[in-house]
Amino acid sequence: MNTPATRLYHLALSPYCRKVRLVLGEKKIEVELVEERFWEAGSEIARRNPAGRVPVLRHEGRLMAESQAIVEYLDETVPNPPLMPTTALERYEVRRLCAWFDDKFNAEVTRPVMTERVWKKVMKTGYPDSREIKSGLKAIKDHMDYLASLLEGRKWLAGNQLTLADFTAAAHLSCLDYISDVDWDRSGVLRDWYATIKSRPCFRAVLADQVPGIPPAPHYAVLDF
Known part of the structure; x- marks a missing residue:
C-alpha cells in the first residue's frame, strides 16, 4: 500500500x-x-x-x-499480513496481552524507568529518582518470567501467529533496551523471541533511533545481541 x-x-x-x-x-x-x-x-x-x-x-x-x-x-x-487471529478467543488473548503491556507493564516498568532515565533529562524537569528506577527494574523481572512462561508453549506471545501482542510487547521492551534496562540473560526463550522480532524489516527504523544526549546501548541495534 x-x-x-x-x-x-x-x-x-x-x-x-x-x-x-x-x-x-x-x-x-x-x-x-x-x-x-x-x-x-x-x-x-x-x-x-x-x-x-x-x-x-x-x-x-x-x-x-x-x-x-x-x-x-x-x-x-490493510489485511496483509494479518496481525489478528481468526477466532474470537484468539483475538481476546491478543487484546489481553496488548492491554497488559500498555496498562500494567507501562505503569510498573516502562513509565517509571523511562521517566526517570530519559524524559526528565529530555524535558528538563529535574533529576532522576533512584527509588522509582529500582522499583521498575524489580517489577520487570516478574513480567519477564511471565512472558517466558507463555513462550514455553507458544511460538509467539499470543499463540502460534505473529500478532499485535508481539509488537506491543516489543515496543515497550525496545524502549527499555535502548537504555540497557532489560536483562536478556534472565530468559533464553524470551531473548530468542525478541531477537526474532527485532530482525524483522519493520524494526529497522526503530533500531536507527537516536535521542540527542542519550546514546543507545551498544547492543541495541545488534540483531543477534
Whole structure:
C-alpha cells in the first residue's frame, strides 16, 4: 500500500508510538515521521488530539489517536499480513496481552524507568529518582518470567501467529533496551523471541533511533545481541 501522505506525530522512545511504527512497517505503509515535542510551547498536539498525547496518525485525511485503536484499524484496512487471529478467543488473548503491556507493564516498568532515565533529562524537569528506577527494574523481572512462561508453549506471545501482542510487547521492551534496562540473560526463550522480532524489516527504523544526549546501548541495534 503506497500512502506517502500518511504522517505519524510521534516520539522516538514512546512505546505507544513505536507500536504504531512497527505495524506500519510490517504492513509496508509508507509514513512520514514528525517528532511531536508536546511539552514545548507552540505544540499543536491538543488540536490534533484533545487528549494531548502521541501517537497521532494522519491517514487518508483523518487524524487518529490512541495506539491500540490505530493498530487495529490498520490491521482491518490493510489485511496483509494479518496481525489478528481468526477466532474470537484468539483475538481476546491478543487484546489481553496488548492491554497488559500498555496498562500494567507501562505503569510498573516502562513509565517509571523511562521517566526517570530519559524524559526528565529530555524535558528538563529535574533529576532522576533512584527509588522509582529500582522499583521498575524489580517489577520487570516478574513480567519477564511471565512472558517466558507463555513462550514455553507458544511460538509467539499470543499463540502460534505473529500478532499485535508481539509488537506491543516489543515496543515497550525496545524502549527499555535502548537504555540497557532489560536483562536478556534472565530468559533464553524470551531473548530468542525478541531477537526474532527485532530482525524483522519493520524494526529497522526503530533500531536507527537516536535521542540527542542519550546514546543507545551498544547492543541495541545488534540483531543477534
